[in-house]
Amino acid sequence: MTPERLARINNMLDKRQPDLSVLxxxxxxxxxxxxxxxxxxxIGCSEVHAVWKTEQMRTSGGVAMGSQNWVKVNHYDKTADAIAQLKKQNMQVLVTNLxxxxxxxxxxxxTKPTAIILGQEKFGASDIAKEMADQDIVIPMVGMVQSLNVSVANAVVLYEAQRQREAAGMYNQSTISEAERQRVLFEGGHPIVAKVCKTKGLPYPKIDEEGQIVASDEWWQQMQMTQAAWQEIDNE
Structure with missing residues (x-):
């Protein structure tokens, strides 16, 4: 990992907002x-949550979101389970609902820990989502249409959250956990080695302050490669 890439990833992580999310x-x-x-x-969300109604949606949806390598996606089969998990994190759960x-x-x-529920494109949020949410919110509209595209609505609300948090100085202090920083540094800085780790079921090693992998000889042997070979690949 080059010093420039390391600095860019760390700068991004310093501004992450782990207590702001979307369901x-x-x-x-x-x-x-x-x-x-x-x-x-x-916006700086470190993770999002997704409820899948069918296995086909989970498969196709996972592929669609897989192109975004910097945001962790948590998958659920039931809305109630997802919302319960968010509330365990002391988040206020909002749902767009007229x-x-x-x-x-x-x-x-x-500026409070917040999660925003985005309902299905055609029918909106489910009854259980509306029931379990702490507050209904609306985006005022004065035209002929009654709703925005779901991704547009998401952007509108999140940028208001960003505006408030920026004014409160919340982007000036890092709140992301060290474990999450290490995960992102490894996966984002060393994607080839990270892919091999996942395939082999190996634990992620530590990333030092210079962005280099710190691992034992045994770990490298399990990777079936030498540290010198990795450095050659990593510098390509």
Whole structure:
């Protein structure tokens, strides 16, 4: 890993917002999935959550989101399980839903740990999502259409969250865990070796301050390559 790439990855990680996330509930169109994850990366979300209604959606959706290598995707079969996991992290769970109790999305305090539910393209959020969410939010609209594309709605809300967090100085202090930093540094800085680790079921080694792999001779033997061979590949 070059010093330039190491600095770029670390700078990105320093601005990550691990307590800001999105839950995609049944979103299945490839361009929407990719756009949502791309926006999450741009905003600084370190992970997103996805509920799949069918195995086919899980397979195709995973491929669509796989192009985004910098945001961790957590997969679920049930909406209730996903929301329960978010609430365990003390997140306020918001859902876009036009109801009597809905508030303008800009009235929310996004400096709090927050997760935003994005419903399926055609039918929106499910009844269980609306029931379990802490607050309904709406994006005001004065035109003839009644809703935005799901990926556009995601961007609108997340950039309001980004604006509030930027004003509060939340992008000036690193809050990502060291374990997550190490994972991203290894997978993003040494993708070829990371792929071999996954194939062989080997644990990730430590990445030092210069971006280099720190591992025992036994680990390299399990990789079936020498450290010198890796450095030659890594510098190509």
């Amino acid at each position: 995609m509930e049944g979103v299945h169109k490839a361009h929407n999935l990719a756009a949502v994850v791309r926006t999450c990366d741009a 109801s009597d109790k809905a508030v303008d999305f800009r009235e929310i305090d996004y």
